[in-house]
Amino acid sequence: MAARRIPMLGLVFLLCWAATTQAEYMKYKDPKQAVNVRIKDLMKRMTLAEKIGQMTQIERANASSRVLKDYFIGSILSGGGSVPAPQASAKDWVEMITTFQKACLSTRLGIPMIYGIDAVHGHNNVYNATIFPHNIGLGATRQAQTITSLGFLSLTLYSEIMIRRDPGLVKRIGAATALEVRATGIPYAFAPCIAVCRDPRWGRCYESYSEDHGVVQAMTELIPGLQGDVPPNYAKDFPYVAGKNNVAACSKHFVGDGGTQKGIDENNTIIDAHELLGIHMPAYIDSIAKGVSTVMVSYSSWNGVKMHANRRLVTGHLKKKLGFKGFVISDWQGIDRITTPPGANYTYSVQASITAGLDMVMVPYDYPAFIGTLTNLVNQKVIPMKRINDAVRRILRVKFVLGLFENPLPDPSLGDQIGKQEHRELAREAVRKSLVLLKNGKSSNEPLLPLPKKADKILVAGSHADNIGYQCGGWTIEWQGGSGNITGGTTILDAIRSTVDPATNVVFSEKPDADLVQSNHFSYAIVVVGEPPYAETAGDSLNLTIPEPGPSTIQTVCGAVRCVVVLISGRPVVIQPYLPVMDALVAAWLPGSEGQGVADVLFGDFGFTGKLPRTWFKSVEQLPMNVGDKSYDPLFPFGFGLTTKPAAAVQN
Template sequence: MGAWGDTPTSLFNFLILRDMDIKKWIFLAFLLTPVLFGCKSKAVQNQPSGDIDQKVQALLSEMTLEEKIGQMSQVDPGVFGGIGSVKEAVRNGQIGSVLNLVGAREVNEIQRVAVEESRLGIPLIIGRDVIHGFRTIFPIPLGMAASWDEELVRESASIAAKEAVSMGVNWTFSPMIDVSRDPRWGRIAESGGEDPLLNAMMARAMVNGYQGDDLSDPMTIAACAKHYIGYGAAEGGRDYNTTLIPDIYLYNVYLPPFRAAVRAGVATVMSSFNEINGIPGTGNKRNIREILKQDIGFDGFVVSDWASVEEMISHGFAKDGKHAAELAIKAGVDMEMASRHYANYAKELLDEGKIKMEWIDDAVARILRVKFRLGLFDHPYVDESLADSLLLHPRHLEVARKLAEESVVLLKNDKQLLPLKKGTKVALIGPMADQPYEQLGTWDFDSNEKDSKSVLEAFVEYNGSSNTFFAEGLEYTRDKSTDGFDEVERAIAKSDVVVAVVGEESILSGEARCLAELEMVGAQKELLELAASKGKPVVMVVMSGRPAGLYKTQHLADAIMYAWHPGTMAGPALTNLIFW
């Protein structure tokens, strides 16, 4: 555990202890930007290979316009009409990527159609949100950032890649490196917080972890830096909201993490939902085609966020789907996710002279380049036996535990209450003390709560059932009923120390999970007041997807540990920290 000064944000310091010092972080990032972002990375995936470029150009010369547009289209089988419809479109060269198809056998079958039944045999790239682990879940990215351990974060991404590969995934929509300064915004859970330097460290670590030293290694996957750009600056902390970003902030705050990702060799970048000074991120030619591709030198491909091409209509920036496709292609978005405006209108736009053939060729060349770098043309299929040996491997769980431990932040420890001696009689209370699912956090699509070890489980295993008196008090964090408080009182009466595990459920953070208030929800404050009234030392452990406001509760605890949502190994990690 580190002091609060080891956490990713001084803004968070303000929220919890009213000690804001944003200027020092910006100044530090400004000083270190030339050092960090001027260094060459060992990764070389972003450097074009002459051999690959020759293959790309040769293949490009054989493609029809319809096949080129197909490479620029990504679909979700559930939205597209089912796997049968996807197979037919793949067979006809109308799709270049599929997302949210999981399972080695299922992926191999659709890949077989692409490679063996389509005219040119171009393999698919299979995308999935692998945000902080695949089956083994690590702390949420905001928690990982609090560790400041770049090597451990890199290893966690490498593990996530191996587990994802075993289930057919070869492309993740991560890392999310939006500089985020409003904890009301639900997606702050996915970011590295407010500091450009720390977000850049996370970007480099995760890209290197997912992609390794050689992207063609079958145990690596393509990374995707998102959301380009300024999504974390949403006004009022409201998701998808507009942003106002002067160039001085664009270049010195929001751009450095993406520059770091490109230098680390990131294969892909995702355009953002939000408007930036009135122009949607997906339609911003200056930011994508000029700054990202030309100035920074990114030579991978840009994918839209989910239907963000179509959402330019909702922004009032595009009048219809055809206009939206025109704006996105002009801007430099190479692949459209989920919506079908490229497929429906690109040929018509080209015939009308509203887009250029060179833009389409450039987009397709970028997509093919990534597929060649991934080695998909040589090894398109997945070993279907991998999952049995890789998912939840003991080493994976060990890294998850260690990273969970390093992510925890010690905010308070009066009279050196922590750590406790083994054998201490503990009243373990609170709605997050035995929540194997909720402690995993947001964006964990492929996890299984049965793999997750809760604080109660770990306490009993280490400290003994005879020394652990459990009474959650509240069934869930938003519970306002105090019916369970009598049981809490009885547990405290038998104990020497109270450990209260509070916070927020996983559903309260993540995409479209924005809050107006940051104080604890439900009757958790009343639960802590009850614990504090009994005259015994109180340890408060906060599990949350965002920095919470502890103005009204910090005085009720003698020690405070901020654990974020720590993932699969939350229980063992917290037990190791709380006890000798």
Template sequence: MTNSARIPLRSTILVLMAYAAATGCTEKAALADEPAESSLATIHPERWPAVTPPSLDPEIEARVDEILARMTLEQKVGQVIQADSASVTPEDIKRYRLGSVLSGGNSAPGPLPYADTQTWLEAADAYYEASIDPEGVEIAIPIIWGIDAVHGHANLKGATVFPHNIGLGAANDPDLIEAIAAATAKELTVSGHDWTFAPTLAVPQNDRWGRTYEGFSEDPRIVASYGGRIVIGLQGTVGERGFMGPGKVIPSAKHFVGDGGTDDGIDQGDALITEEELRDIHAAGYVTAIEAGAQSVMASFSAWNGQRMHGQKALLTDVLKGQMGFNGFVVGDWNGHALIPGCSTTDCPQSLNAGLDMYMAPDSWRGLYESTLRHAKSSTIPMERLDDAVRRILRVKIASGLFEKPKPSERPFAGDTSILGSPEHKALARKAVRQSLVLLKNNGLVLPLDPGLTVLVVGDGADSISKASGGWTLSWQGGGFPNSEFPGGQSILDGIREVVTSAGGAVIHDPEGTSGADADVVIAVYGEDPYAEFQGDRPHVDFTPNGFDTGLLAELGRDGTPIVSVFLSGRPLWTNPEINASDAFVAAWLPGSQGGGVADLLFQTDPNYDFTGRLSFSWPALATDEEVNVTDPSSRPLFPVGYGLSYGQLTEFTKLSEESGLDDEVMAAKGEFFTRGEARQPWSLNTGSGFIGDLPYADDRVVVRAVDESAQEDSLAVSFREPETFSIRSSYPVDFSRESNGAMELVFSAKSMTGSERADVGMGCQDNGCEASLPLSLGSEWSEHRLALSCFAQRGVDMARLDRALIIKGQPGQEIAVGNIRVEADDNGQPDCGSS
């Protein structure tokens, strides 16, 4: 059940946003079925805020002119391309003179998705030295190395992991935010990084979005108050002595623009909203970031009324660079240029011509370099546009001092691991945790607790720093890492132990909550498992318990024992049953590596401490309330933006309704094709002859029957009498382009029923001939198989129009069993394209 109605931004919001108040324009609400070329996709740059960024430095501009005059065309093309460290060598950097390297969420040097300081520095030095090698060029240009340090430098072992942005939004403290940005920048320089892909300035309007926690608030005013302060914390103040000095890095405001407003909260989706909403809600943070001198902006994967941002000249060039005065460079997102109609990962002049200055081409950089060079030679990409892009990149590199700095390992703070998780930084993170917690319920003034009591701690989140930190922590998706991988970190459980044992109390840790131990109070720590980007997209905002059975809360409190819930989540979720079963309920969001901050407020370890966090997102009254926002006065949330209790506020409330509002049958997750013995809508079983109804099924060419893998009739066996195909098919095309672009795999269990043999397994799209198969060796026992979606895309399957999620091509005499067919994240970072 989806609430797809949209209410245009009310004029009262315009009054609240000073920079937009003078525009005086009101546009009609967007219609979801309007064509992209309609007036709803027309931009009026003059109606956007005119921003005054710091003035250009004449000395820097003169130096840019001098460098540009000495560069070859090949060097210029190299500068506009960024490659991922998993797919590019130092030798490649020297040969192609690439402008930048990034390390994606799973692309640290070495065997793990994260690395220690020395490993990072060795890689940083190798890339840097290759970039400044003067052989064969008149002038060599240093690279910049970027990484997603979105809540601390969380791909560096030992770094401080701060609360995710959703919690920092609840703190509503710009001074705190600037201090966190400065601490993150300093830790980045320890490993030799120049650039972080932060701040995220999205204004999420649909909490089903998997990146909701990367946004500070649904309220554009909070986001605007943070944008400039984060930029200053990361790079310093333009024109002052400390700007881009020791311990400072280049920021990147992202993702321009509208990523938080996509229809149904779909990551990389389409924002079907008016220009007014796009400007006044979703551009709010960019105004202050540009005013503070942000040196780079990342273009969004998403589209606005059918037009992809990576190809949006009106927004990237006319608005951002023109009306808003942005004079840094625009970088793309992970192969985001490939989503433009007519483009591919290796060929897209349209994006550079639209205003992108640096392609993010993680694994496609080589082919993109060759095609971009051809387009520059043929003037498909005008030399004036290429020179402008290179000028903007050089401007940032010069302003950042890269031409004067030594190699990364010799810069100030490089290799100084005492900075990582330093007492100062840990204290800052712990303070941020305290300020981010929001007390939603405190019946009977249960909190603060007496630390001298016997405390029973339950729930899978209590002793897991990894779960409390969420996605973008040690790996892209986060989760699953032991506490030992967070040196200097403290779990929520250890924070509780620290307080209670020092006061003479006792802590009993029972993760499953089934020990039956007697205690004076129960603290339950549970919530969402970690996720990142589109893998966190949801069909609704109902909390689905995982790792801990929240149904036990009522049983644990049956004898009157107070129940205190500490809820970990990357978004507000419908938790009425859990709130009802709790005497106190704390929205802890994703607090990071300093769990002691939670204990500080549960037990008020200092008389000056209190719950000061206030909701920066509306809390849903129903599991269908994914779009209840402060920008919509008709919204009726359970708890509005700004809600939050302090210790002494007695706000007893009675039992909440436990009717979720969901229909009895909720559509299965998009990534499930055939699970638990059933095809998931809109997918069905088919042969070359057509649709398969009830099982068993037989015709002259194939027999399909139910078989058991891990449960009764949870899988299928397909016996081939003649050459034939069996498929899991949809009656209409489904867009899996973002999954293909995002390290996802087709995963299924399979075995041969007739002895070990080879099978051809494929995927296909709606157009004739649009399919590809990969070879697979099957044994006589069940085993899991994983095939990268990107492998099918590279072989010609249009993943934006997928209509066959699995194709098995069989030969006479073969019988192949298959089950649990789905899409999941790549489990090892290495694309698997089958085996012969």
């Protein structure tokens, strides 16, 4: 009997040993293993279907547990305005993403998906989140000497002069944004936009920090804000995310999107390689050095070649020459637009984009067509398996660095980070520093600003004075933005009322008539007008005029009362015809949810310090016109901005 038991015990031992050994070989589940070891182990277990699934990003509205499992989907996104429910809470977001993630974890290999969202000026899709100034305003947040004659300066020299700024502000904004994004269970933000806008007629110009690449390079400090600081001796070309309070960042849109002809969105950028590399590429070098996780490709073309199909730049320059090790993602249906009309030859579009070096494709709806087409191209050996493996390796690298394999599910304890007071105070500070004072008094002896808080009666007028949606601009709650109280915050009118002396009578009229203005003996007026919200192509403008009733409100009010005009816009617009009638002019850009920052400076609690991140033209016929051009004749030059001292400092 004893002799028969030994083989049985041995068999049990062998089975246990085999099971243990098999578990040990699943190195990708072991956080103690090096990232590259984990990637290699996981990839050798993956089928072609699982690999192509990782390369596919679908829209939230098109996602379900069944779809995620059946197609091994690697990523989900919320397009502009795509939310789980109107005014969804952090809890609503967390519950939705948890459901999606659990479906992905239930697949054979349990690879977590990565959820992405356009958090481009705060967590702007989410109701009641903190909305920071758009990038053009942040580009103005720097203090430097005012130089009024720039004709002799080269672009590079002027960049060096203007480097004295506070990139720490955008870094703090990045960290605050990351916390609010994580509060909804999302680990990936499609930011920052590091386009160098060379023509304000472009509808995305407010997404650009400046016409000057030096300013844009400095503002890549948003990346360590979002992702955390890259540790010393860390591989500078390797993506880096510090922890669960940080998110993966995305530098976009590669490359030259801000240089299209006449500022037409998704158009052709016609410049030589020297200009492309010297103006539009430097911020990508900075981004990679700061460990950026992903890069998004532009809809635009360079000298007639669509960027989504440009192997020379995506693979040859970004990946090989610059050594970028994160993943490259398409824009929304970006590969479809390789052809004209979009989708005319989808097989070619898939082949051209993947061959060019795109790793993840924002489909976002017809995922079966993308997956089926790419699978056929691989099976027919049109696209080599080596290219698929490179794409998947890059995607998995970001997921491992992000910690998704160890912490795939949202953390519900962060819900109180949405719109928290500390973040709103930071946004208010950013607004104060972004304001650029372009005119102050009809002569140097009669400045209007700062305004006195105590007055008998003042007029606040204009379409943008009491409108959160207008002061936030596009990419806020909805893709194109909206009008009215679309989210939480403080309007400029509310801020004025809370700042002036309680005895001051504040009269508000969105569109005052001449009788109201002339019969009330106002001490002064604040006129708040500007552009309506817009995003992308919808914002393209060949005339850059302020729509009515803005111009008529300026003329009616400023022709009768001492007035300051606060201009809400995503770029310089035509103002020269109205300038003589104004006593003061403030470029407030798109300040976001915290209008109190505008009142802080108007009434002298803080001084004006902002400097123009863009050249302000006299007429659109001059465009494109940028600092360093031979024929440089601006209304206000790049870097211009009058300064004031706080009222208390003046009184003392």
